[in-house]
Amino acid sequence: MMTLEEMGARAKAAARELASAGRQRGKVLSAMAGAVEQAGEKILAANRLDLEQAKRDGMSAPLLDRLALSEERVRGMADGIRSVAAQPDPVGQVVSGFTRPNGLRIEKVRVPIGVIGMIYEARPNVTADAAALCLKAGNAVILRGGKEALRSNRAVAEAMRGAVASCGLNPDCIQLVEDTSHRSATEMMRMTGLIDVLIPRGGRNLIRAVVENSRVPVIQTGAGNCHVYVDDSADIRMAADIIYNAKTSRPSVCNAIETILVHKDIAERALPAIKARLDEKKVELRGCERTRAILGGCVVPATEDDWSREYLDYILAVRVVDSMDEALRHIARYSTGHSEAIVTGSYENARRFTEEVDAAAVYVNASTRFTDGGEFGLGAEIGISTQKLHARGPMGAFELTSYKFIVTGDGQIR
Amino acid sequence: MMTLEEMGARAKAAARELASAGRQRGKVLSAMAGAVEQAGEKILAANRLDLEQAKRDGMSAPLLDRLALSEERVRGMADGIRSVAAQPDPVGQVVSGFTRPNGLRIEKVRVPIGVIGMIYEARPNVTADAAALCLKAGNAVILRGGKEALRSNRAVAEAMRGAVASCGLNPDCIQLVEDTSHRSATEMMRMTGLIDVLIPRGGRNLIRAVVENSRVPVIQTGAGNCHVYVDDSADIRMAADIIYNAKTSRPSVCNAIETILVHKDIAERALPAIKARLDEKKVELRGCERTRAILGGCVVPATEDDWSREYLDYILAVRVVDSMDEALRHIARYSTGHSEAIVTGSYENARRFTEEVDAAAVYVNASTRFTDGGEFGLGAEIGISTQKLHARGPMGAFELTSYKFIVTGDGQIR
Numbered sequence: 151m152m153t154l155e156e157m158g159a160r161a162k163a164a165a166r167e168l169a170s171a172g173r174q175r176g177k178v179l180s181a182m183a184g185a186v187e188q189a190g191e192k193i194l195a196a197n198r199l200d201l202e203q204a205k206r207d208g209m210s211a212p213l214l215d216r217l218a219l220s221e222e223r224v225r226g227m228a229d230g231i232r233s234v235a236a237q238p239d240p241v242g243q244v245v246s247g248f249t250r251p252n253g254l255r256i257e258k259v260r261v262p263i264g265v266i267g268m269i270y271e272a273r274p275n276v277t278a279d280a281a282a283l284c285l286k287a288g289n290a291v292i293l294r295g296g297k298e299a300l301r302s303n304r305a306v307a308e309a310m311r312g313a314v315a316s317c318g319l320n321p322d323c324i325q326l327v328e329d330t331s332h333r334s335a336t337e338m339m340r341m342t343g344l345i346d347v348l349i350p351r352g353g354r355n356l357i358r359a360v361v362e363n364s365r366v367p368v369i370q371t372g373a374g375n376c377h378v379y380v381d382d383s384a385d386i387r388m389a390a391d392i393i394y395n396a397k398t399s400r401p402s403v404c405n406a407i408e409t410i411l412v413h414k415d416i417a418e419r420a421l422p423a424i425k426a427r428l429d430e431k432k433v434e435l436r437g438c439e440r441t442r443a444i445l446g447g448c449v450v451p452a453t454e455d456d457w458s459r460e461y462l463d464y465i466l467a468v469r470v471v472d473s474m475d476e477a478l479r480h481i482a483r484y485s486t487g488h489s490e491a492i493v494t495g496s497y498e499n500a501r502r503f504t505e506e507v508d509a510a511a512v513y514v515n516a517s518t519r520f521t522d523g524g525e526f527g528l529g530a531e532i533g534i535s536t537q538k539l540h541a542r543g544p545m546g547a548f549e550l551t552s553y554k555f556i557v558t559g560d561g562q563i564r
Numbered sequence: 565m566m567t568l569e570e571m572g573a574r575a576k577a578a579a580r581e582l583a584s585a586g587r588q589r590g591k592v593l594s595a596m597a598g599a600v601e602q603a604g605e606k607i608l609a610a611n612r613l614d615l616e617q618a619k620r621d622g623m624s625a626p627l628l629d630r631l632a633l634s635e636e637r638v639r640g641m642a643d644g645i646r647s648v649a650a651q652p653d654p655v656g657q658v659v660s661g662f663t664r665p666n667g668l669r670i671e672k673v674r675v676p677i678g679v680i681g682m683i684y685e686a687r688p689n690v691t692a693d694a695a696a697l698c699l700k701a702g703n704a705v706i707l708r709g710g711k712e713a714l715r716s717n718r719a720v721a722e723a724m725r726g727a728v729a730s731c732g733l734n735p736d737c738i739q740l741v742e743d744t745s746h747r748s749a750t751e752m753m754r755m756t757g758l759i760d761v762l763i764p765r766g767g768r769n770l771i772r773a774v775v776e777n778s779r780v781p782v783i784q785t786g787a788g789n790c791h792v793y794v795d796d797s798a799d800i801r802m803a804a805d806i807i808y809n810a811k812t813s814r815p816s817v818c819n820a821i822e823t824i825l826v827h828k829d830i831a832e833r834a835l836p837a838i839k840a841r842l843d844e845k846k847v848e849l850r851g852c853e854r855t856r857a858i859l860g861g862c863v864v865p866a867t868e869d870d871w872s873r874e875y876l877d878y879i880l881a882v883r884v885v886d887s888m889d890e891a892l893r894h895i896a897r898y899s900t901g902h903s904e905a906i907v908t909g910s911y912e913n914a915r916r917f918t919e920e921v922d923a924a925a926v927y928v929n930a931s932t933r934f935t936d937g938g939e940f941g942l943g944a945e946i947g948i949s950t951q952k953l954h955a956r957g958p959m960g961a962f963e964l965t966s967y968k969f970i971v972t973g974d975g976q977i978r
Contacts, residue, residue: 169920362779394977504970514971515974520668520978526969538678539953553956554957555926557925559927
């Protein structure tokens with residue numbers, strides 16, 4: 151088995167070749183999509199072995215579902231690669247430029263970052279998405295998935311590597327780490343000089359471990375403690391619809407909401423309407439005192455802990471606030487900076503909310519569920535950044551690039 | 565003395581106020597410039613004390629020169645702040661935006677990063693530049709300068725804080741760390757959640773220590789092992805002029821060159837001409853075997869170590885290469901990714917060099933000395949990033965911003 155150090159050196163060399171192979175890069179993604187489809191049976195056979203093992207190891211039903219592939223899901227992977235292929239090429243884009251009085255021409259041009267390290271869990275489609283986005287941006291990628299999906303990931307990666315080679319490019323621009331132990335993740339975090347950026351994708355603990363321990367720069371993704379604030383001027387039916395959608399359409403994802411904040415002057419009318427919608431899906435409510443005074447004993451008393459919980463489940467915390475100021479303070483304190491929404495009829499409050507709330511995506515009168523690479527027009531996403539450095543919100547191929555300045559002259563000196 | 569934790573909490577609160585105070589922010593920079601000028605005598609008196617102490621401590625002459633202020637240098641500080649003030653406001657700029665088929669409007673808008681931590685050495689003007697650039701971008705800044713300049717930095721920071729307060733803004737958006745021990749730097753590196761990004765500015769050891777130990781995201785600046793490659797098609801006089809300028813106009817800065825690579829087919833004609841220019845400033849040459857065969861025994865034999873040295877002095881390493889490929893390999897191996905130049909008459913080689921060399925700034929037929937915030941039109945710079953994440957090359961106020969997505973609708977759900 152190759153050492154990670156060797157993989158890194160190969161990835162770096164492959165990235166260098168890839169950076170100046172714009173023409174082949176255009177073709178490689180469609181070849182990868184085709185190869186994944188053609189390898190469908192192999193991928194499904196490998197996935198069946200992963201599933202059997204996972205069942206023996208007692209994996210829960212929802213996780214088994216995330217791990218499981220089908221013909222349709224394999225087609226979905228290929229389509230995902232094709233939709234990345236259809237995006238404009240970010241590399242080589244001239245971002246800005248000007249000519250100095252001395253005739254020196256300065257251009258800022260998008261370039262690949264180099265080598266991206268992905269550390270992720272469970273779902274095998276991340277293997278395809280991540281490789282497609284990295285290659286689209288001219289980067290090499292080192293994929294370190296979870297042990298549960300190793301056979302599936304290997305089959306997907308092999309198909310893609312074959313496609314890369316068939317286009318005359320170095321297949322080492324896609325490499326899968328076979329060692330799925332903690333050790334390999336830790337080693338990747340130390341590979342400064344070989345890996346340019348690490349992107350962890352998965353649960354909160356995985357992400358925290360990478361952020362805290364990595365020497366390689368990290369883009370932090372994922373964790374979403376998202377809120378909807380119902381202003382006193384809100385349309386109650388709209389508020390109920392948005393909250394219902396943002397909580398129940400897919401509770402396990404990071405753009406689902408976990409807490410609602412309701413202005414005291416609308417709480418008595420709004421809360422029963424909201425509860426009626428949420429009852430359709432048997433959402434458990436955990437409320438502050440005032441919420442319970444309005445909705446009654448069916449509401450579990452909320453504790454301090456509830457304001458910072460990411461339930462990722464059919465549970466919603468509810469708090470009545472005295473003012474928009476109190477709502478803004480609550481959000482500033484507990485938000486993870488992912489997605490935050492206000493439902494309001496007030497122009498002024500809408501404006502203030504979008505200005506003051508510090509999150510990747512700030513919504514007025516819409517569901518937080520739209521924070522997504524597909525919805526934001528990126529083709530696919532490699533993750534949703536909750537940090538402010540480099541990239542914020544859904545990240546596509548564009549966010550996997552850097553830039554350099556190209557300065558051309560005819561002998562200028564300073 | 566306030567703890568760093570308290571300073572961080574105050575900075576965070578001040579940053580939040582500042583983010584939504586666009587109108588006052590416009591005025592505060594010119595007030596800061598005026599305040600620095602008015603406090604000129606106080607600043608010079610403090611600087612004299614720093615200088616006396618530094619002399620007693622045996623500081624070298626070049627460092628004393630960097631530390632010393634004069635009426636002219638104080639005016640220069642104020643002018644620096646004014647030139648930042650004159651730049652367009654990056655905050656609030658709508659970077660891109662579109663409307664989805666469902667009517668949802670998505671805009672990507674520039675916002676401040678939050679709290680910037682600066683860890684820097686010696687020169688007191690960094691205090692003024694950094695504060696101006698951070699505030700221009702709506703950020704609070706925690707300044708941790710070196711102990712040699714503490715009194716000077718304090719006087720400058722006090723003047724600026726007064727100006728901030730006089731504009732009705734919270735002066736805690738500029739704070740100076742009084743504890744200049746290693747401990748305070750180490751503590752800043754752990755202040756995740758309070759400091760959003762750390763920018764070390766100074767010597768190689770300082771920067772390495774911060775990059776290796778910080779949990780707070782870091783923007784790496786500075787170190788420049790820069791090269792000029794003299795292609796076989798180069799105009800020899802132009803090559804000599806560029807090399808002379810890039811080496812001798814200010815050897816102590818990061819955009820000065822440290823090694824030249826000369827194509828073997830031009831070496832016999834080019835090297836004597838280059839040496840003649842460099843002799844004017846008594847530049848010591850350290851050459852490979854072939855260089856010495858051409859230039860003779862006055863050239864010190866170069867060792868492997870010389871290729872990676874940042875001399876920051878009147879010393880230049882010289883290597884004769886067989887081909888442009890060899891030059892590109894040398895640069896890929898030893899470059900710190902700062903500034904790299906080719907001198908060539910060949911269109912093809914110019915194109916290839918700018919495509920393949922992986923550095924913040926890549927030059928054709930011009931001196932590397934132009935890699936500078938002022939020359940690149942940024943007003944001033946907070947540093948020159950040699951990393952690829954977030955910002956690369958000279959960083960001004962624009963590079964001290966992040967963005968968020970503002971999504972407005974009329975009840976859209978997914």
